[in-house]
Amino acid sequence: MLSFQVFNSGYRPIPSVPGWGEATWPAGTATLIRGEREAILVDALLTVDEGERLAAWVRESGRDLRAVFLTHGHFDHFFGAGPVLGAYAGSRLIACDQQVVDEAVRQTGAEVMARWNALFPGRLAATPPVPSWSGAANLDLEGNPVYLRTIGGADGVLATIAYVPDLRLVCAGDIVYNNIHMWLRNSTPESRKAWLASLDAVATMKPVTVVTGHRDPDAPDDDAARVIDQSRRYIEDFERELAVSGTARELIDRMLARYPDHGNRYTLFASATSQFA
Numbered sequence: 596m597l598s599f600q601v602f603n604s605g606y607r608p609i610p611s612v613p614g615w616g617e618a619t620w621p622a623g624t625a626t627l628i629r630g631e632r633e634a635i636l637v638d639a640l641l642t643v644d645e646g647e648r649l650a651a652w653v654r655e656s657g658r659d660l661r662a663v664f665l666t667h668g669h670f671d672h673f674f675g676a677g678p679v680l681g682a683y684a685g686s687r688l689i690a691c692d693q694q695v696v697d698e699a700v701r702q703t704g705a706e707v708m709a710r711w712n713a714l715f716p717g718r719l720a721a722t723p724p725v726p727s728w729s730g731a732a733n734l735d736l737e738g739n740p741v742y743l744r745t746i747g748g749a750d751g752v753l754a755t756i757a758y759v760p761d762l763r764l765v766c767a768g769d770i771v772y773n774n775i776h777m778w779l780r781n782s783t784p785e786s787r788k789a790w791l792a793s794l795d796a797v798a799t800m801k802p803v804t805v806v807t808g809h810r811d812p813d814a815p816d817d818d819a820a821r822v823i824d825q826s827r828r829y830i831e832d833f834e835r836e837l838a839v840s841g842t843a844r845e846l847i848d849r850m851l852a853r854y855p856d857h858g859n860r861y862t863l864f865a866s867a868t869s870q871f872a
């Protein structure tokens with residue numbers, strides 16, 4: 596008998612952004628897939644403080660952690676893994692695709708790390724752990740399968756997911772968003788099309804629940820149909836409004852009119868300005 600629970604980091608303040616002002620980094624999630632005695636964690640957040648709170652939260656579950664599965668190579672989904680891995684000697688950080696491993700390694704390179712440290716001064720691990728390839732397409736949790744699958748493009752890097760058939764649960768990483776502006780910075784018509792195809796691929800699995808990598812802490816639920824449909828519409832609306840906008844500001848205003856309640860407006864600023872650079 597499996598169950599799951601979700602940890603939400605909340606929005607993270609970052610230094611004020613020229614041309615925008617007060618800014619936050621999108622709220623992120625980590626999902627604990629629980630058996631009776633053991634568990635698997637999907638994604639591991641960002642800062643050292645988050646990692647420590649995450650480790651305490653896993654400990655409270657009373658389960659022994661077997662692995663931390665990383666959905667994609669973006670820093671904000673695994674830099675917090677250190678304290679969790681440290682608390683469970685038998686656990687390891689894994690990815691199901693070598694491209695995710697390579698991207699994660701790239702994000703811990705000196706030059707890229709300098710960029711992240713400027714965003715989160717004094718709050719990141721000096722040497723974040725990097726994943727290794729899982730070597731298998733499925734994990735076994737007390738006799739129940741957890742499928743690890745490469746899906747395709749999303750917010751800039753290769754996206755993979757964890758699918759738990761027993762729970763009809765997909766941990767979708769950054770393929771699907773829940774009530775938060777989507778990271779379309781430097782996206783192109785082709786990359787947006789690829790992202791829509793990835794949403795279709797997740798829908799094909801017919802999940803009931805989709806835990807999104809970024810989720811507004813006050814989102815009403817994790818209903819698969821709602822969040823997949825919402826994400827699909829957001830990308831289509833961005834495409835449509837981009838085509839009729841003459842400036843980034845106009846694109847921002849048009850998207851805000853459609854999504855007044857979405858969290859992390861800085862993301863929309865980053866997405867919109869990149870289209871007019």
Ligand SMILES: [Zn+2]
Pocket residue numbers: 669671672769808809
């Ligand atoms: Zn992310």
